[in-house]
Amino acid sequence: MTMKSWANPGARDLHLDLREALVPGARGTKDALIAALRDAARSGRLTSGTMLPPSRTLAADLGLARNTVADAYAELVAEGWLASRQGAGTWVVGHTADVVAPARPRGASVAATHNLMPGSPDVAEFPRNQWLASARRALTNAPTEALRMGDPRGRPELRSALADYLARVRGVRTSPESIVICAGVRHAVELLARALGGPIAVEAYGLHLFRDVLEAAGVPTVPVGIDEKGAAVGDLDTLDVSSVLLTPAHHNPLGMSLDPSRRTAVVDWATRTGGFVLDDDYDGEFRYDRQPVGALQALRPDRVVYLGSTSKSLSQALRLGWMVLPDNLVDAVVAAAGGQQYYVDAISQLTLADFIDSGRYDRHIRRMRMRYRRRRDVLVSALAPFDVGFGGLSAGVNLLVTLPGGTEPEVLRRVGEAGIALTGLSMMRHPLAGPEIAERDGLVVGFAAPAEHAFPAAIAALCDVLRASGL
Numbered sequence: 001m002t003m004k005s006w007a008n009p010g011a012r013d014l015h016l017d018l019r020e021a022l023v024p025g026a027r028g029t030k031d032a033l034i035a036a037l038r039d040a041a042r043s044g045r046l047t048s049g050t051m052l053p054p055s056r057t058l059a060a061d062l063g064l065a066r067n068t069v070a071d072a073y074a075e076l077v078a079e080g081w082l083a084s085r086q087g088a089g090t091w092v093v094g095h096t097a098d099v100v101a102p103a104r105p106r107g108a109s110v111a112a113t114h115n116l117m118p119g120s121p122d123v124a125e126f127p128r129n130q131w132l133a134s135a136r137r138a139l140t141n142a143p144t145e146a147l148r149m150g151d152p153r154g155r156p157e158l159r160s161a162l163a164d165y166l167a168r169v170r171g172v173r174t175s176p177e178s179i180v181i182c183a184g185v186r187h188a189v190e191l192l193a194r195a196l197g198g199p200i201a202v203e204a205y206g207l208h209l210f211r212d213v214l215e216a217a218g219v220p221t222v223p224v225g226i227d228e229k230g231a232a233v234g235d236l237d238t239l240d241v242s243s244v245l246l247t248p249a250h251h252n253p254l255g256m257s258l259d260p261s262r263r264t265a266v267v268d269w270a271t272r273t274g275g276f277v278l279d280d281d282y283d284g285e286f287r288y289d290r291q292p293v294g295a296l297q298a299l300r301p302d303r304v305v306y307l308g309s310t311s312k313s314l315s316q317a318l319r320l321g322w323m324v325l326p327d328n329l330v331d332a333v334v335a336a337a338g339g340q341q342y343y344v345d346a347i348s349q350l351t352l353a354d355f356i357d358s359g360r361y362d363r364h365i366r367r368m369r370m371r372y373r374r375r376r377d378v379l380v381s382a383l384a385p386f387d388v389g390f391g392g393l394s395a396g397v398n399l400l401v402t403l404p405g406g407t408e409p410e411v412l413r414r415v416g417e418a419g420i421a422l423t424g425l426s427m428m429r430h431p432l433a434g435p436e437i438a439e440r441d442g443l444v445v446g447f448a449a450p451a452e453h454a455f456p457a458a459i460a461a462l463c464d465v466l467r468a469s470g471l
Helices: 029-043 055-062 066-079 128-141 156-170 185-196 208-216 233-238 260-273 327-336 346-357 360-383 408-417 452-468
Strands: 082-085 089-092 179-182 200-203 221-224 243-246 276-280 304-309 321-324 389-391 398-402 442-446
Touching (some): 029 066, 066 082, 128 360, 156 304, 156 321, 156 346, 185 276, 185 304, 208 221, 346 360, 360 398, 360 452, 408 442
Parallel strands (some): 200 221, 200 243, 243 276
Antiparallel strands (some): 082 089, 398 442
16 A cells, blocks of 8 residues: 555655635646745745655645646746756745845845855855765764753864964964854854943944944944054044954955054054954955965954954855954853853864864865955956956955945946845945045955856946946
8 A cells, every 4th residue: 555645754745725826827737836836935935945845745745647746846947946956856946036136225126146245155165075074073973972062162172173273374372262162253243242341443444244233232333444554543542442343364345454563553552451352354264465464363362352254264154153262251251152152053063173173174265265366366357447446356255346436326226236246335334434534435246155157147247237337
């Protein structure tokens, strides 16, 4: 006797009411099934990545011919609602109409078909096989106690691996006892805000995400001016703040490194006032045209907090970050996190530890560094004929494309209409920045974000926008 699919413990259940999906002009059950699946994906009831039942199983559940279901799946794959691969099944990928280009907060835009968002790596190049090998080895070798909550600072294996790695590649001076694992740099900033209080000084142009999280934590931010030498840290003596958040190795988004004299000045300020410098090593792994600028933390480990993550090197979705803390801040940050390691699972921590110790992390970084440098060169070459300038060429995964004064709003409008996802420089300007901090027009272009096959079309679309804008 053949077991019904709905009683089969290996089958996936999927509720679809084909009677509700019948629409005027529908030719039959296949049209109804297509409409039902499309509506479930469009409404979000079936989210991106949801695996669908095999065609044989769904056909048995709905009382349809298997070919009807297979044909419906094939049509939705062709339309872009579903994806399918031999041996992997069929799954929902949503639809581009549901993704709006965030380049312009208002006005006309169309679906974001070209991903040039800053701060994103090419996740199509995520080293899946190597990561899986590390995960298997880490889980096989993990002690039983690793599956309990454990040390609130994070797994000792990862903290030890990071202490060695950061000393070797970024010049950080620390020990495993001074490292706290967190769910990315945004999470680190949130915990530090709770531990340190405020106000906190931030660069007048910088990642709005950090301003938002600090404000949400009840910690006001105060803008510090910026020029060709980086943050004007001499202004800190005039501000009522006890900490400052900087991107000293490679400014986000303008691209310069903090001048050596200012690196010295800011740690002197912290030493003199008892303050702290938060060193966001935004994308320190990717240097192209010169030797890496070492971490500011190495100058005064007792006054500088070093922040890093895998969001640019591997994937933002991993939510793996770290804080290298002065010894006297460790307890306060752990307390701000609730006294437990709630935020990053132990298996991911053990996997990253093995990934680093095995040398796989270094190899991946070197491979992507070469690829991103090539992309940067292609982008600069493509935009060179236009009336634009460039910033941040020497490092990172973003390029600042400077525009003539007053043109950013119109260019962003056209960017949105062209379905290009990127960020306008105006979004990065602190809302309290005064007239003494010059307003700048530009685009922050993430050349690392698109998959390799999608990169040429994204750059061509951006060139079309600049051409149509008269640049």
